[in-house]
Amino acid sequence: MLDSLPRRVAQRKTLALPDYSLAAERIPQHVPAVLEDAERRRLKVRIAELLKERDAVLVAHYYVDGDVQDLAEETGGFVSDSLEMARFGRDHPAGALIVAGVRFMGETAKVLSPGKRVFMPTLEAECSLDLGCPPDDFKAFCQEHPDRTVVVYANTSVQVKALSDWVVTSSIALPIIEHLAARGEKILWAPDKHLGRYIQSRTNADMLLWSGACVVHEEFKAKALHDLKGIYPDAGILVHPESPAAVIDIADAVGSTSQIIKAAGELPHDLFIVATDRGIFHKLRQRNPHKRFIEAPTAGDGATCRSCAHCPWMAMNELKQLAQTLEDGERLAANEIHIEPEVGRRAMLPLERMLGFSMA
Numbered sequence: 001m002l003d004s005l006p007r008r009v010a011q012r013k014t015l016a017l018p019d020y021s022l023a024a025e026r027i028p029q030h031v032p033a034v035l036e037d038a039e040r041r042r043l044k045v046r047i048a049e050l051l052k053e054r055d056a057v058l059v060a061h062y063y064v065d066g067d068v069q070d071l072a073e074e075t076g077g078f079v080s081d082s083l084e085m086a087r088f089g090r091d092h093p094a095g096a097l098i099v100a101g102v103r104f105m106g107e108t109a110k111v112l113s114p115g116k117r118v119f120m121p122t123l124e125a126e127c128s129l130d131l132g133c134p135p136d137d138f139k140a141f142c143q144e145h146p147d148r149t150v151v152v153y154a155n156t157s158v159q160v161k162a163l164s165d166w167v168v169t170s171s172i173a174l175p176i177i178e179h180l181a182a183r184g185e186k187i188l189w190a191p192d193k194h195l196g197r198y199i200q201s202r203t204n205a206d207m208l209l210w211s212g213a214c215v216v217h218e219e220f221k222a223k224a225l226h227d228l229k230g231i232y233p234d235a236g237i238l239v240h241p242e243s244p245a246a247v248i249d250i251a252d253a254v255g256s257t258s259q260i261i262k263a264a265g266e267l268p269h270d271l272f273i274v275a276t277d278r279g280i281f282h283k284l285r286q287r288n289p290h291k292r293f294i295e296a297p298t299a300g301d302g303a304t305c306r307s308c309a310h311c312p313w314m315a316m317n318e319l320k321q322l323a324q325t326l327e328d329g330e331r332l333a334a335n336e337i338h339i340e341p342e343v344g345r346r347a348m349l350p351l352e353r354m355l356g357f358s359m360a
């Protein structure tokens with residue numbers, strides 16, 4: 001018999017991981033207020049005064065309201081991606097940090113600056129990736145795979161970070177995983193499955209993936225993007241790697257928010273289709289006033305009411321909410337980030353590993 005020799009079949013352990021994508025009913029509706037110019041100016045002046053009174057600096061993410069981004073820069077604060085926000089907050093001399101973003105960004109700021117008070121316009125600003133990675137479930141997953149190096153995306157709770165060996169942001173995930181793979185380490189990755197798959201495809205690293213997703217990026221549709229490219233054949237396509245693989249495959253540049261902004265300036269195209277949260281358009285247009293930017297489509301087959309390419313939690317960071325929180329001591333205290341010291345100390349290790357790697 002030709003096939004009589006014993007055959008060794010590579011057995012891949014099949015994961016029984018549930019799908020941790022967030023159910024639609026857990027995604028809040030948030031419609032940002034439209035402000036008259038006079039009201040916008042009044043709020044900005046008042047917030048600037050309150051920041052001074054409270055010895056606070058405003059640090060904002062690229063996805064939040066453009067007015068809040070402008071105010072951060074006008075008052076000596078900073079607008080950036082989550083890695084640079086954390087670094088700026090740590091190094092700034094102010095006694096308090098106001099983090100306009102989502103909760104994990106506030107937590108990261110607090111971990112890196114335990115001696116500072118860290119506040120957010122509202123602690124209701126969550127993230128579907130963070131919510132889709134409950135610490136107890138994640139701990140059990142890690143315990144099932146003790147031979148793997150645990151690498152978590154920045155979009156996780158401080159408790160999940162405290163269980164990890166490395167934290168990475170999307171701007172630094174590729175080189176860190178390449179570095180670990182070159183050392184022969186097998187990776188346990190969480191929580192974003194699309195980003196995990198993207199990194200795996202670029203590095204060939206042995207990665208076991210959690211199954212979370214971003215509710216904004218998961219909605220981008222490759223077919224509709226192809227169709228749009230047909231209408232604008234000269235457009236460049238910029239994609240955040242939290243998007244599905246079929247969308248990433250069409251991109252001219254794939255990267256974090258800061259890498260997308262950089263690519264828009266460097267690529268020769270005059271027109272771009274952009275697949276990430278539309279909050280980024282504010283900075284893209286400021287930096288590239290002669291270029292045009294179109295939102296990548298989220299509509300098409302399977303589109304849902306959340307198909308607006310804007311994170312509902314990021315949208316909660318508005319001038320009005322920020323002013324109300326800074327004005328009212330009780331409301332401010334209710335939106336302060338507190339972290340158990342032991343959890344904070346444990347989470348500091350993988351965060352500092354990332355910051356040290358990015359400086360090397």
Ligand code: SF4
Pocket residue numbers: 102126127128129130155214215216217242277311312313314
């Ligand atoms: S855009 Fe996605 S990844 Fe970013 S905070 Fe919102 S839900 Fe989280």
